[in-house]
Amino acid sequence: MSGSFVSRLSYILRRLAQVAPMILAVVTINFLLINLAPGDPATLMAGDFADLETIERLREEFGLNEPLHVQFSSYVWKVLNFDLGYSYQFRAPVLDIVLARLPNTLILLFFSFILSMILGILLAAVSARRPNRAFDNTASSIAMLGYCLPMFWLGMMLILIFSSTLRWFPTGGMYSLRAPSEGWPRMLDIGRHLVLPALAYAAYFLAMAYRLTRAKLIEILREDYIRTARMKGLSDWSVIFRHALRNALVPVIAVMGLDFGVMIGGAVVVETVFSWPGVGRLMYESILSRDYPLLLGIFVIVSFGIILVNLIADLICAMIDPRIAYG
Amino acid sequence: MTRPERLLTVEEMCLHIDTYRGTVRAVDGVTFHVDQGESVGIVGESGSGKSMTALSLMRFTPLAGRFTAGSAMFQGRDLLKLSEREMRKIRGKDISMVFQDPMTFLNPLIRIGDQIGEVLVEHEGLSRRAAFNRAVEVLRQVRIPSPEDVAAQYPHQLSGGMRQRALIAMAIIGAPSLLIADEPTTALDVTVQAQIIELLRGVKEKHGLSLLMITHDLGIVAHVCDRVYVVYAGRIMEEAGVFEVFETPRHPYTTALLSSITYDEESGDGIGYIEGTVPSLIDPPEGCRFHTRCPAAMPVCRRLQPPRTRVSETQSVYCWLYEEAQDE
Numbered sequence: 001m002s003g004s005f006v007s008r009l010s011y012i013l014r015r016l017a018q019v020a021p022m023i024l025a026v027v028t029i030n031f032l033l034i035n036l037a038p039g040d041p042a043t044l045m046a047g048d049f050a051d052l053e054t055i056e057r058l059r060e061e062f063g064l065n066e067p068l069h070v071q072f073s074s075y076v077w078k079v080l081n082f083d084l085g086y087s088y089q090f091r092a093p094v095l096d097i098v099l100a101r102l103p104n105t106l107i108l109l110f111f112s113f114i115l116s117m118i119l120g121i122l123l124a125a126v127s128a129r130r131p132n133r134a135f136d137n138t139a140s141s142i143a144m145l146g147y148c149l150p151m152f153w154l155g156m157m158l159i160l161i162f163s164s165t166l167r168w169f170p171t172g173g174m175y176s177l178r179a180p181s182e183g184w185p186r187m188l189d190i191g192r193h194l195v196l197p198a199l200a201y202a203a204y205f206l207a208m209a210y211r212l213t214r215a216k217l218i219e220i221l222r223e224d225y226i227r228t229a230r231m232k233g234l235s236d237w238s239v240i241f242r243h244a245l246r247n248a249l250v251p252v253i254a255v256m257g258l259d260f261g262v263m264i265g266g267a268v269v270v271e272t273v274f275s276w277p278g279v280g281r282l283m284y285e286s287i288l289s290r291d292y293p294l295l296l297g298i299f300v301i302v303s304f305g306i307i308l309v310n311l312i313a314d315l316i317c318a319m320i321d322p323r324i325a326y327g
Numbered sequence: 328m329t330r331p332e333r334l335l336t337v338e339e340m341c342l343h344i345d346t347y348r349g350t351v352r353a354v355d356g357v358t359f360h361v362d363q364g365e366s367v368g369i370v371g372e373s374g375s376g377k378s379m380t381a382l383s384l385m386r387f388t389p390l391a392g393r394f395t396a397g398s399a400m401f402q403g404r405d406l407l408k409l410s411e412r413e414m415r416k417i418r419g420k421d422i423s424m425v426f427q428d429p430m431t432f433l434n435p436l437i438r439i440g441d442q443i444g445e446v447l448v449e450h451e452g453l454s455r456r457a458a459f460n461r462a463v464e465v466l467r468q469v470r471i472p473s474p475e476d477v478a479a480q481y482p483h484q485l486s487g488g489m490r491q492r493a494l495i496a497m498a499i500i501g502a503p504s505l506l507i508a509d510e511p512t513t514a515l516d517v518t519v520q521a522q523i524i525e526l527l528r529g530v531k532e533k534h535g536l537s538l539l540m541i542t543h544d545l546g547i548v549a550h551v552c553d554r555v556y557v558v559y560a561g562r563i564m565e566e567a568g569v570f571e572v573f574e575t576p577r578h579p580y581t582t583a584l585l586s587s588i589t590y591d592e593e594s595g596d597g598i599g600y601i602e603g604t605v606p607s608l609i610d611p612p613e614g615c616r617f618h619t620r621c622p623a624a625m626p627v628c629r630r631l632q633p634p635r636t637r638v639s640e641t642q643s644v645y646c647w648l649y650e651e652a653q654d655e
Contacts, residue, residue, distance in 0.1 A: 224431035227387060231426075232446045232497070233418035242445075246436045321436055322481045 011318055011325035019307060026303040027079055030296055031072055040064075044290050045088045079300060085293030089286070094297035098279060102301070104174060105267055105278030111194060112202040113263070117256070120209030121249075125240050127210075128217035139210065146207035151266055155200035155273035162196060169196050172275035197274040201266055205259075212255055216248035223247075250321045257313025261306050331362040334505060334537050335384070340397035340407065342383050349609040353379040355561035356397070358635075361505065366531060366538040368552035368569075370545060370584070374605045376561035381507050381541045383407070385424055386414050401505070420450045423498040424507045425527075428514040429490035433482040440466070440478025443497045450501055465496040468533075469526060488519035492526065499530055506531070509541045524550055545588055549573065554641065557581050560606055560616040567642040577644040580617045615647065623648060 042058040043050075059065040063074065078085065084094035123143075127136035163171040170176065174193050180186050220226065221244055229243040267280030275281070279298060286294040318324045342354035354376050361367045371377040382388060384399055384406055399406040402421065409417070423446075426432045434442055443465060444458030453461070459478060466474035469492045482490055491511065498506055508527060512520040528551055531538045540551055548555050548569060555572045557565045557580065565578040576582045583601045603620040606612055612619050618628035627647050636649040 224426065224428065225434040228426065228432045228442075228494070228497070229434065229445075230387065231385065231418055231424050232501075233415045233420060233449055234445070235415060238449070243434050243437070247434070323435060323483050 008318060008322070008325040012315060015311065015314055015318075019311060022307050023304065024076075026307070027076055027300060028072075030299040030303065031075055033299075035068065035071075075296075084297035084300060087286075087291055087294040087297075089289045089291040089294065094293050097294065098282065098297055098301050101277060101279045101282050104276060105271070105280060107190070107194065108197060108201060108267065108270070108276060108278060109263065111198045112205060115198065116202045116206035116209050120206045121213050121245070121252075124210050124213035124217055125237075125245065127214045128221060128244075129236055129240060131214075131218050136214075140214070143207040143210045146203040147211065149203065151200060151204060151269045152273050154203055155197070155270055158196045158200055159274075169193070172273075174277055193276075197270050197276050200273070201270045204266065205256075205263065208259065209252065209256065212252045213245075213248055216251055217244055220244045220247045246320060250317050250324075253313050253316055253320075257310045260309040264302050264306070331364060333360055334363050334365075334401065335361040335539075336398075336400045337380075337384075338398050338400075340380070340383060340399055341395045342379055342388060342392055343395050344389055344392040346391065346609075351608045352561050352611060353392070353608055354383055355608075355611070357558070357561070357563055358397075359556050359563065359566065361537050361539055363504070364531075364535050364537060365554065366528075366540060366552045368540045368542060368548040368555040369558055370542060370548055370555055371558035372543060372584075372605055374560075374608070375558045376608070377541050377543075377558050378509055379561075380558070381424070381509050381539065384507065384539075385418060385422060386411075416450075419446045419503070420501045421503050422505045422507065423501060423503040424509060425491075425494055425498045425511045427510045429487055429494050430514065432494060433490055435482055437481075438478065439480055439482065439485070439493050443478075443493065443500055446497060446501045462496065462500065465500045466493065468499075469493075469496045469530070471496075487515050488522060491515060491519075491523050495523075495526060495530065499534060499536070502534065503536060505537045505539060507539045507541065510543070511540075512542075512544070512547065527551065545572075545585065557584065560611055561608055562616050563645060564617065565642070565644045565646075571639065571642045575642070577638055577642065577649060578617075578646050579621045579623045579648070583620075583622075615645070 040055075042055050042062070042064055046055045046058055056065075063071060066074075075085075082095060084098070086092070087094050087097055090097050123139050127139050130136060159171050162168045170193050172193075174190060175186075176189055176193075180189065217240065221240070226239060226243060229239045234242070264280070267278060268284050269280070270276065271278045271280035272284050279302070283295065283298045283302075285291075286298060314324075337360065338358050340354055340357045341352070344351040344353055357376075357380055359367070359369070369377045369380060379388075383394070384401075386406065386409070388394075394407045397407065401417075404413075406414070406417070433439070440459045440462040441455065443462035444453070444455065444460075447453040447458040447461055448455060463474045463478045466478055471477050471489060471492050477485065477489065477493070482493075485493065495511075506527075511527065512523050515523060524547055527538065527540075530536075531551075538551065540547065542548060552569050554566065554568055556563050557567075557572070557578065559580050564580045565572075565576070567576075567581075572581065573585070576585055580601075587600050601620055606616065606619060612629075614630050615621070615624075615628040615633050618624040621628065625647060631647075633645045633647045633650065635643050635645055637643045638649060
C-alpha cells in the first residue's frame with residue numbers, strides 16, 4: 001500500500017515537472033508562428049486611408065518596430081503576469097475577451113465529451129461482447145459514418161432537418177432574443193440551443209471513442225486473465241465491466257486526451273456553423289481580422305488547456321494502472 | 328475396501344472444433360473418472376488434447392467448438408449440457424481451475440486480494456471488504472508471507488511463484504470439490520515448481536478436494552497423482568495406478584513416453600525419444616492413433632480402433648497387443 005502510494009506520488013511530481021518546459025515551448029512556438037505569418041497588423045489597424053505617419057506611430061505604440069527577441073522576451077514576461085495583450089479589434093484586454101467566451105465553449109465541450117465517452121464506451125461494450133454479430137455490425141457501420149462525415153456538413157444538415165424543416169431547435173446562437181435572463185428557464189433555453197451543435201460536435205468523438213474502446217476490448221477479451229475471471233463464475237457483463245474495461249480504458253483515455261487538440265479545431269467549425277459565441281468562433285474572427293494579440297492569446301490559453309487535459313488524462317491513467325507509476 | 332464416491336464421470340466425450348482447414352477432433356471419445364478426494368493425472372504431449380479435455384469440463388471451449396457426443400457427469404449433472412447460467416454457478420464454486428502461466432492469468436489492474444475475494448462476492452454475496460479479509464486468510468493458507476500486504480498489492484509487484492500461489496488461493500477460496508490444474512508449473516523456475524507441487528498436494532489433503540492434474544511431466548504425476556490417464560492425439564491410450572504406470576506400462580506409447588524421460592543405466596543409452604510427430608487432429612490416422620509411430624504396430628492397428636482391455640484392477644489399455652490376452 002505505502003509502496004504504491006509513494007511511487008504514485010513521485011509519478012505525479014515527475015509529471016508535473018514536465019509542465020513548465022512544455023508551457024515555455026508552447027509560448028515560444030506560438031510567438032514565432034504568428035511572426036512568420038504575412039501581413040502587417042499596424043497597417044490593418046490604421047485602416048485603409050491612414051498615412052505612413054499614423055502607421056509608424058501605431059508600430060511604436062504597440063512595440064512592433066522592436067527587434068524580434070525584444071518583442072519575444074517582453075511577450076513571455078507579460079504572459080507570465082497573465083497579461084495577454086490588448087486586442088486591436090475589440091479594444092479590450094485579450095484575457096478578458098477570452099475569459100468571457102470560455103464558459104460557452106466549455107459547456108459545448110463538456111456535454112459533447114461526456115455524451116461521446118459514456119455512449120461510446122457502452123456501445124463498445126455491447127459490441128465487443130459478441131463481435132461481428134448484428135448489433136456490432138450496425139453500430140460499427142454507423143460509427144464509421146460519424147467518423148467520416150465532415151463536421152460542418154453534418155452541422156448544416158442538422159440545421160436543415162431539425163431547425164428549418166421540423167423547427168424543433170433554433171438554427172444557431174446560444175440564447176433566444178426574448179429569453180428569460182435567469183434561473184431554470186434560462187438554462188432550458190441554453191439547453192435547446194445546445195442540442196444540435198453538441199450532436200454535430202459529438203458525432204466524430206463518439207465514433208472515435210466507440211471504435212477505440214471496441215477494438216481494445218475485443219483484444220483484451222482474448223487475454224488469459226479474462227479466462228481467470230470467467231473461471232470464477234462471472235457473467236459476461238461482469239467480465240467486461242469489471243475486468244476488461246478497466247484495461248481497455250487506459251489507452252482510450254490517453255488517446256482521447258491527445259485528441260483534445262482536434263476537439264478545439266472542431267470547436268472552431270461547429271461554433272462558426274451554429275454561431276455559438278465561444279472561443280472557437282473568436283479564433284475564427286481573430287484570424288479574419290488579423291488580430292495578432294487576440295489570436296496569440298487564444299493559442300496560449302488553448303495550449304494551456306491541452307496541456308492541462310493531457311496532464312489530467314495521464315493522472316487518471318496512472319490511477320487506473322499502477323504499473324504506469326511503477327515504471 | 329470401501330469404494331470412494333464418484334465425483335466426475337466422463338464418458339466418450341468428443342469435442343470437435345470447426346476451422347477453415349477442417350474439423351479438428353481435439354477430444355475424441357475420452358472416458359475417465361475422478362473419485363472423491365482422488366488425484367488423477369492426464370498426461371500427454373503438446374497437442375494431445377489434454378488441455379482441451381480440461382477446458383471442456385469448464386466449458387471454456389472455443390466458439391466454434393461443439394460436443395458431438397459423450398457426457399461428463401458431475402454431482403448428478405451433465406456438464407456438457409448445462410446452460411451458461413448454470414455453468415457459471417459451478418465455476419469457481421464447485422469446479423475451479425489453476426492455469427499455466429501465472430504471469431498472464433492475473434488481471435494487472437486489480438489488487439490481489441480483490442481478485443481472490445471476487446469469487447466470494449459472486450457466489451456468496453459477501454461485501455468487498457469481507458471478501459478481501461477472507462482472501463487474506465486464504466493467502467496465508469497457501470503460505471504467502473505477510474498476506475495482508477500481498478493482498479493489497481498488484482500482480483506486477485509479485486514474483487512468479489507468488490502469483491501462482493495467489494492463483495491457487497483464488498481457485499480454492501470457493502471451496503470447490505474438484506480442482507483442475509492445467510500445467511500449473513510449466514512457466515515456473517524448477518525450484519519454485521517443487522514448492523507449488525507440494526502446495527497443491529497439501530491443499531488437496533487439507534480440503535479433501537479432488538485434483539485433476541493436466542501435465543506433460545511424469546515427475547509431477549509420480550509426486551501427486553493416485554491414478555493416471557495417458558492421452559495421445561485426442562484419445563486415451565492407457566489408464567493405470569501411479570505405480571503401474573512406472574512399473575508395468577502396457578501401451579507402447581506409455582513405454583515410449585517413459586523412455587523419453589529416463590536414462591537407462593545398464594545399457595548406457597541416453598534419453599530416448601519418439602520417432603515422428605503427433606498427427607494432425609483434422610485428419611487423424613485410422614485405427615489406433617499411435618500406429619504411425621508405434622514400434623509394435625500390426626496390420627489390425629491400421630484399420631480398427633483398439634477396444635479397452637482391462638489388465639488389472641486399476642489398469643486398462645487401449646491396444647491390440649493385449650486384446651488376445653483377454654480373449655483367452
